[in-house]
Each structure stands twice: as C-alpha cells, then as structure tokens.
Amino acid sequence: MNGRRLAALVGKESRQVVRDPSSLAIAFGLPIILLLLFGYGVTLDPREVPVAAVVEEPGGLADRFVSSFARSHWFDVTVVRHRRAAERGLVAGRYRAAVVLGQDFGARVRRDTGPAPIQVLLDGVDSNTARLVEGYIRGAWRAWLVQAGLAGRHLARPPVALEPRVWFNQQVRSRNYLVPGLVAIIMTLIGTLLTALVVAREWERGTMEALMATPAGAGELLVGKVVPYFGLGMGAMALSTAMAIGLFDVPFRGSLWILAAVSALFLLAALGMGLIISTLARNQFVAGQVAILSAFLPAFILSGFLFDIPSMPVAIQALTYVVPARYFVAILHSLFLAGDVWAVIWPNVLGLAALAALFLGGTALFTSRRLA
Amino acid sequence: MTWVARLKALIVKELLAVWKDPRSRLVLIGPPVVQLIVFAYAATYDVHNATVAVHDESRSAAAARLVAGFRGAPAFAEVVHLRHQGAVRPALESERADMVLHIGPDFARDLRTDPPAKVQLILDGRRSNMAQVLQGYSRAIVRDFNARQVARTGGTLPRAQLRVRAWFNPTLDSQWFIVPGLVAVLTLVVTMLVTALTVARERELGTFEQLLVTPLRPWELLLGKTLPALVIGLAEGTVILAVAVGWFGIPFTGSVGLLYAGLVVFLLSVTGVGLMISSLVGTQQQAILGAFLFLVPAVILSGFATPIANMPDWVQTLTLANPIRYFLVIVRGLFLKGLGPELVWAQMWPMLIIAAVTLVAATVLFRHRVA
Incomplete structure (x- = not known):
C-alpha cells in the first residue's frame, strides 16, 4: 500500500460523503431523532390504563371497590351500568380491561358463602400489556380487600412475601436499556446501510472499474472507501453516548476506552457486512433492500435490544450469532449499567472479531473474483 | 393513443422494470416471507429457557x-x-x-x-x-x-376473588399480536422502497428525460408510478397474509373485503409518501436514505412494538399523522376482534386524508421538478 495514494483516496471519498447531505442526515440526523424518540417517546411502561368498571347494582361495597380503583394512579376508570357497553368498548379499543361486579356482589360479600366473583375481562390483543394490566388489577384488588378488612388471613398475612430487587437498573427505567442498545442500531445503519449503498453505486455506474484501472490496488480502494464511514460511525457513537449520558441520565459504569475499542471493532464488522452486500448486489435497489432486511431489522429484532435472545426458539437463536449487533448490545448494556464485566465482554469481543474477519475476508475474496 | 392506453403501457413498463431483474425479483419475494417467519418467532415478550x-x-x-x-x-x-x-x-x-x-x-x-x-x-x-x-x-x-x-x-379466604379472562387472545400468545403487525410493517417497507426509488432511479440513469419527452402528462406519469406500487404492495400483502394464517395459524375473524379495502387505502397513503420522497431527491442513495428517515420513526411511533397509549401526549399527537398506526388497528382488529365496518371506517378516513394530502403534494412537487 502506498501512503500518498491512500490519503488521496480517503480525501476523495470523504469529500463525496460531505457533499451528499443524505449521508450526513443518516449519520447525525437519524441518531438524534432515534435517541429523542426512544429517550422520550417509547416505553413499555404503561401510563394510566383505561378500564371500564361495570357496576350492575350501585351502592355500598361495589361503589367503594370502584372508588378504590379510581384512586390508584394506574387506572383511568369509567363506570358503566351494563356489560354490553363495556364489551363494545373493549372491541373498539376504548378500554384495556373491564371489571364486572354482578348484581349480587355486595350481598355475596356480606353473606360470606365462599368468595364473591369479580369478573375481569382483558383486551388480550397486546398480550404484554394485558399481563401488566392484570398485575395492576390484582394489586388494586388486594389493596381494597386489605383496607376493607375482607382479605382473610391468606391475603392479609400471606405465608411468603416476595421482595423483588432489580440490580443495575433500580428504578426499572426502560430508557436505561433502550438508549444504550440504540447505539448499536445507529452504528449498524452507518456501517452497513450507508456503505452498502455507496459501494453498490460505484458498481452500478461502472465507476468501480474506472477506479480499478488506476494504479490503486483493490485493498487500497476498499480501505479508502471504509475510512470515511468509520469516521462517521465513531462520530455518531460519540454523539449518541454523550446524549445518552448528558441528556437522558443513563448511567455509565464501565470505562470509555473499552467502549471506544469495542465500538471500533463492531464498526469493522458492520462495514464488512456492508461491503459484502454491495459487492454481491451490484445495484443500489437490491443493496438497500438486502441491507435493511439483513442488517437493520435484525439489529432491531435479533440483537437482544427489544427481545430477549434466550427466549427465542433454538433455530432463531442460532441465527443471532451472525448478527454483529447481538454481541455489541450485550457489551453496551453491561458497560452502561453494570461496569467492565469481563465475563460478558470477552466472549462478545471474540464473536465480533470473528464476524469482522469473516466479512472483510469475504469482501476481499469476492472483489478479486469479480475482477477476474 | 388515448390516455388509457398510454397509462397502461407505462404501468406494464414499470412492473417489468422491477420484475425483469432477477435479483430485485428475489428481493421482493424471498426476504419478506423469511423475515415474517424469523421475526414472528423472535419477537416475543414471553420468557422461556x-x-x-x-x-x-x-x-x-x-x-x-x-x-x-x-x-x-x-x-x-x-x-x-x-x-x-x-x-x-x-x-x-x-x-x-x-x-x-x-x-x-x-x-x-x-x-x-x-x-x-x-x-x-x-x-x-x-x-x-x-x-x-x-x-x-x-x-x-x-x-x-x-x-x-x-x-x-387452614386459613380464611378473601371475601372476593378475581376471575380473569383474556378476550380475543385467550392464552395471551404474543405471536397473535406480533404477526398481524408484521403484515403491516413488511408490506410497508417493500412498497415504500419501490415507490421511493422509482423516480430516483430513472433520474439517476437519465431515462427520466426520455419519459418526459413522451406524450405522458405529469399526472399520468405519477399515476403510472402509483398503480404498479399498489399492485406490488397488494401482492406482497396477500403472500404475507397467507403465511400468517396458513403457517402461524393466527385466527382471522373479520371480513376479508374490509381488510383489502383497508390495505388499498393504506398502500395509497404509503405510495403518496414514497412519491413525495422520490420527487424531492436526486439520486437513489438519497431516496433510500430518505425512505429510511421516514420509515424508522414511523414504525417506532406506530404502536407496532410499544403501545401508543404509553407515549407522552405530544408524541401521541405526532402519531396522528402516521398511516401505519391506523392500519395496525385495522389488521389486528380484523384478525382477532372481528372488527365491524363502522370501526374499520373510523381508522380508514384518517388514512384517506393522509393519502390525499401526500398524493397531491407529490403531484405538485413533481410538476415543479419537471418544469
């Protein structure tokens, strides 16, 4: 490799990046949008849940039950007189759940011939939310029973009480694990999608051949292509980390130099993937589609960013091993929330290194074959 | 030639342009189905193992x-x-x-x-x-x-007991939630990329000028670009729906006619956004990245993975302009809740407005670029 030639190539590619506002928009605009959305907008923690309370016979116990529900800040309670109204509301999505107190509710509680039934209908379409809502309703029910002295020994003093503690993220803020995971997604976008498009464009327009005809070797050309995007990626990483810590108060308990080193390694794997895609796809339409389907969406869904990998079926888990984001997300979560946990860092660094070698080696192989 | 014949010729040409390239053909069919299957198994909030x-x-x-x-x-x-x-x-x-x-x-x-x-x-x-x-x-x-x-x-039981039942999804299977959502999202991604790229590709390859010297008027050109995207989106949606019902066994309780009515309106609004992007950009790279700048926030703010109701109020207001949000309610409702026509219509008219606004805006932008 020749230093001056390489510098000239890097200069040319960098100018090309700076000239096209769309790459800069992806590198810096999209991260900011994503961080703001995930930092402020997206959460799995429900706010006030709209619940219908069907009180077939108002008065006394039933009213007190409903008002203890309404006092809890988990629910936005609407009282209706008839089941039908609540059922229609469930279908229309106006209520997430309906709590039905039958006509003889008060009488049955007073008579004490076995527990009086309280029917709870959940909107099961969104199963995750339905489970959370069920938990809240159980909590409110228990609080009411204890307060009204109707709990019986079983609930008032249960034999075993569970005391949950959440380590590494005491307040269970979903922001604390979503925002670090986003860094992986943003860098996948820059590393894989941008690179795939840029190199595919050279192939599509035939300018790759023109570049090949210059004295620069294939290796120099690839390095020249990759360096500006590497810079963009590291810049976006620095921006995202700064926003995560400064704006969103996500704790950072590891060391910054490990974060920088691991990010660099991840970028190599992501860039390698982008290069392979562009070399095989040859045109931008296909390269764009393949990059989105094989890099961006998997970074979202198969990386452990939103969905837990060990809970997936074994065949899908096997697939996640070729998703670079998987290793990066695990390291990011530990660095941000737990610290320098080498038991997590080492195996994931090895995974990243193997993928980087695989993708970059594959690119070198395919590029030389395409020229032949 | 009448305008109908001209339009037909353009539509055939557009469909051929996508279909004749074996790699783009592969990209249209293979990945969405593979994605549906992989993601439907992966995207679960349930915990196992x-x-x-x-x-x-x-x-x-x-x-x-x-x-x-x-x-x-x-x-x-x-x-x-x-x-x-x-x-x-x-x-x-x-x-x-x-x-x-x-x-x-x-x-x-x-x-x-x-x-x-x-x-x-x-x-x-x-x-x-x-x-x-x-x-x-x-x-x-x-x-x-x-x-x-x-x-x-021996102890006393509480005086009142909860009997909890989940409607529409009795076992609270998260696949029943995710798969109908994927029908919307995957159809969206493919249709959006096809439309966003169509004009940009012609412009980049220089064939756009050739189209301009044909007798086609701007709105005919635009219609010629809209209808093929609609056809591709409908085909895509049909395949994905078939897999959702046939492979995953998600119950479909609503009316198929209503679903297709919703799908057409949804695709029109998506095509409108795609053509707007297409008429604003100069190169394919910008088109793909522009589509991305729309797709990513739009999917995140659609209620696909996290409920809109959990979002802060200002974000919820923002989602009102998002066509995916409405279509997700329609698809999920028709799959699981047997949604009736009046509830489907309540989600449909906002999409119609979005479609009208974006398609008109695309025509204006388009004419502006042509002039």
Missing part, C-alpha cells in the same frame, strides 16, 4: 417446596444452586443466571411463627423487560405456594 439461581440458606423442607415451584414452571429451564452469598453477584453479572432467589436462614421459622417469611428476588435490570416478566412469573409461583400453604394450615 430462563435460568434461576437459588441461594438457599434455610435448607428446610418448606424452602425446597418453594424452589420446586420454580423448577416446575415452564419459563425456567434450569435451577442452579449457589453455595454462598459471594456467588450471587458474579452469577447475575455474567448473565449465567437470569435471576437469583435468596431464601434467608430464618425462612422456615418465620413461615411457622411470624409470617410473612421474606424471600428476595434479584433481577437483572440490563434486560428490564425480561426482569419484569420474570417478576410476574415469580409472583404467580409464590401465589400458588401461598394458596397451598393456607390450605395445609
């Missing part, structure tokens, strides 16, 4: 019964025992254990003489959704244990 580490200082029969409850639960694949307190942190930190159950030395005594006996559950907040789900499972296991304990020792 979890490992619970138990640090049992009580070593009593009652503690063993409690632990047996965890061993028997389907979510937990493995129960490992920790010998001493110092092993707790490394087990959790290295993710060898997903949660730790700590039973203190006084457990059996407290259970007998001074209930409640306290048991600590330590969860991994790095994966906080999993932590919350595991906490829910653990509560249910302890609830069972308590009920049995009360039955053994």
Whole structure:
C-alpha cells in the first residue's frame, strides 16, 4: 500500500460523503431523532390504563371497590351500568380491561358463602400489556380487600412475601436499556446501510472499474472507501453516548476506552457486512433492500435490544450469532449499567472479531473474483 | 393513443422494470416471507429457557417446596444452586443466571411463627423487560405456594376473588399480536422502497428525460408510478397474509373485503409518501436514505412494538399523522376482534386524508421538478 495514494483516496471519498447531505442526515440526523424518540417517546411502561368498571347494582361495597380503583394512579376508570357497553368498548379499543361486579356482589360479600366473583375481562390483543394490566388489577384488588378488612388471613398475612430487587437498573427505567442498545442500531445503519449503498453505486455506474484501472490496488480502494464511514460511525457513537449520558441520565459504569475499542471493532464488522452486500448486489435497489432486511431489522429484532435472545426458539437463536449487533448490545448494556464485566465482554469481543474477519475476508475474496 | 392506453403501457413498463431483474425479483419475494417467519418467532415478550439461581440458606423442607415451584414452571429451564452469598453477584453479572432467589436462614421459622417469611428476588435490570416478566412469573409461583400453604394450615379466604379472562387472545400468545403487525410493517417497507426509488432511479440513469419527452402528462406519469406500487404492495400483502394464517395459524375473524379495502387505502397513503420522497431527491442513495428517515420513526411511533397509549401526549399527537398506526388497528382488529365496518371506517378516513394530502403534494412537487 502506498501512503500518498491512500490519503488521496480517503480525501476523495470523504469529500463525496460531505457533499451528499443524505449521508450526513443518516449519520447525525437519524441518531438524534432515534435517541429523542426512544429517550422520550417509547416505553413499555404503561401510563394510566383505561378500564371500564361495570357496576350492575350501585351502592355500598361495589361503589367503594370502584372508588378504590379510581384512586390508584394506574387506572383511568369509567363506570358503566351494563356489560354490553363495556364489551363494545373493549372491541373498539376504548378500554384495556373491564371489571364486572354482578348484581349480587355486595350481598355475596356480606353473606360470606365462599368468595364473591369479580369478573375481569382483558383486551388480550397486546398480550404484554394485558399481563401488566392484570398485575395492576390484582394489586388494586388486594389493596381494597386489605383496607376493607375482607382479605382473610391468606391475603392479609400471606405465608411468603416476595421482595423483588432489580440490580443495575433500580428504578426499572426502560430508557436505561433502550438508549444504550440504540447505539448499536445507529452504528449498524452507518456501517452497513450507508456503505452498502455507496459501494453498490460505484458498481452500478461502472465507476468501480474506472477506479480499478488506476494504479490503486483493490485493498487500497476498499480501505479508502471504509475510512470515511468509520469516521462517521465513531462520530455518531460519540454523539449518541454523550446524549445518552448528558441528556437522558443513563448511567455509565464501565470505562470509555473499552467502549471506544469495542465500538471500533463492531464498526469493522458492520462495514464488512456492508461491503459484502454491495459487492454481491451490484445495484443500489437490491443493496438497500438486502441491507435493511439483513442488517437493520435484525439489529432491531435479533440483537437482544427489544427481545430477549434466550427466549427465542433454538433455530432463531442460532441465527443471532451472525448478527454483529447481538454481541455489541450485550457489551453496551453491561458497560452502561453494570461496569467492565469481563465475563460478558470477552466472549462478545471474540464473536465480533470473528464476524469482522469473516466479512472483510469475504469482501476481499469476492472483489478479486469479480475482477477476474 | 388515448390516455388509457398510454397509462397502461407505462404501468406494464414499470412492473417489468422491477420484475425483469432477477435479483430485485428475489428481493421482493424471498426476504419478506423469511423475515415474517424469523421475526414472528423472535419477537416475543414471553420468557422461556430462563435460568434461576437459588441461594438457599434455610435448607428446610418448606424452602425446597418453594424452589420446586420454580423448577416446575415452564419459563425456567434450569435451577442452579449457589453455595454462598459471594456467588450471587458474579452469577447475575455474567448473565449465567437470569435471576437469583435468596431464601434467608430464618425462612422456615418465620413461615411457622411470624409470617410473612421474606424471600428476595434479584433481577437483572440490563434486560428490564425480561426482569419484569420474570417478576410476574415469580409472583404467580409464590401465589400458588401461598394458596397451598393456607390450605395445609387452614386459613380464611378473601371475601372476593378475581376471575380473569383474556378476550380475543385467550392464552395471551404474543405471536397473535406480533404477526398481524408484521403484515403491516413488511408490506410497508417493500412498497415504500419501490415507490421511493422509482423516480430516483430513472433520474439517476437519465431515462427520466426520455419519459418526459413522451406524450405522458405529469399526472399520468405519477399515476403510472402509483398503480404498479399498489399492485406490488397488494401482492406482497396477500403472500404475507397467507403465511400468517396458513403457517402461524393466527385466527382471522373479520371480513376479508374490509381488510383489502383497508390495505388499498393504506398502500395509497404509503405510495403518496414514497412519491413525495422520490420527487424531492436526486439520486437513489438519497431516496433510500430518505425512505429510511421516514420509515424508522414511523414504525417506532406506530404502536407496532410499544403501545401508543404509553407515549407522552405530544408524541401521541405526532402519531396522528402516521398511516401505519391506523392500519395496525385495522389488521389486528380484523384478525382477532372481528372488527365491524363502522370501526374499520373510523381508522380508514384518517388514512384517506393522509393519502390525499401526500398524493397531491407529490403531484405538485413533481410538476415543479419537471418544469
């Protein structure tokens, strides 16, 4: 490799990046949008849940039950007189759940011939939310029973009480694990999608051949292509980390130099993937589609960013091993929330290194074959 | 030639342009179906195969019964025992254990003489959704244990009992939620890319000028670009729907006609946005990136993975301009809830407005670029 030639190539590619506002928009605009959305907008923690309370016979116990529900800040309670109204509301999505107190509710509680039934209908379409809502309703029910002295020994003093503690993220803020995971997604976008498009464009327009005809070797050309995007990626990483810590108060308990080193390694794997895609796809339409389907969406869904990998079926888990984001997300979560946990860092660094070698080696192989 | 014949020729040409390239043909058919299958299995909030580490200082029969409850639960694949307190942190930190159950030395005594006996559950907040789900499972296991304990020792039951039933999805299977959502999202991605790229590609390759010298007027050109995207989107949606029903066995309880009516309106609004992007950009790269700048926030703010109701009010207002939000309600409603026409219409008219606005805007932008 020749230093001056390489510098000239890097200069040319960098100018090309700076000239096209769309790459800069992806590198810096999209991260900011994503961080703001995930930092402020997206959460799995429900706010006030709209619940219908069907009180077939108002008065006394039933009213007190409903008002203890309404006092809890988990629910936005609407009282209706008839089941039908609540059922229609469930279908229309106006209520997430309906709590039905039958006509003889008060009488049955007073008579004490076995527990009086309280029917709870959940909107099961969104199963995750339905489970959370069920938990809240159980909590409110228990609080009411204890307060009204109707709990019986079983609930008032249960034999075993569970005391949950959440380590590494005491307040269970979903922001604390979503925002670090986003860094992986943003860098996948820059590393894989941008690179795939840029190199595919050279192939599509035939300018790759023109570049090949210059004295620069294939290796120099690839390095020249990759360096500006590497810079963009590291810049976006620095921006995202700064926003995560400064704006969103996500704790950072590891060391910054490990974060920088691991990010660099991840970028190599992501860039390698982008290069392979562009070399095989040859045109931008296909390269764009393949990059989105094989890099961006998997970074979202198969990386452990939103969905837990060990809970997936074994065949899908096997697939996640070729998703670079998987290793990066695990390291990011530990660095941000737990610290320098080498038991997590080492195996994931090895995974990243193997993928980087695989993708970059594959690119070198395919590029030389395409020229032949 | 009449304008109908001209338009037909253009539509045929557009469809051929996508179809004749074997790689773009492959991209249209293969990945969406593979994605649907992979993501439908991967995108679950349920927890399986979890490992619970138990640090049992009580070593009593009652503690063993409690632990047996965890061993028997389907979510937990493995129960490992920790010998001493110092092993707790490394087990959790290295993710060898997903949660730790700590039973203190006084457990059996407290259970007998001074209930409640306290048991600590330590969860991994790095994966906080999993932590919350595991906490829910653990509560249910302890609830069972308590009920049995009360039955053994004799105690009074509460005066009122909850009977919980989930409608529309009785077993609360998260696949029933995710798969209909994927029908919307995958159709969206493909249609959006096809439309965003169509004009940009012509412009980049220089064939756009050739189109301009044909007798086609701007609105005919635009219609010629809209209809093929609609056809591709409908075909795509049909294949994905077939897989959702045929492979995943998601019940479809609504009317197929309503679904297609919703799909057409949805695709029109998506095509409008795609053509707007297409008429604003100069190159394919800008088109793909522009499509991306729309797609990513739009999917995140659609209610696909996280409920819109959880978002802050200003974000919820923002989502009103998002066509995916409405179509998701229609697809999920028609799959699981047997949604009636008037409820479908309530979601349809906002999409019609979005479609009208974006298509008109695209025509204006387009004419502006042509002039």
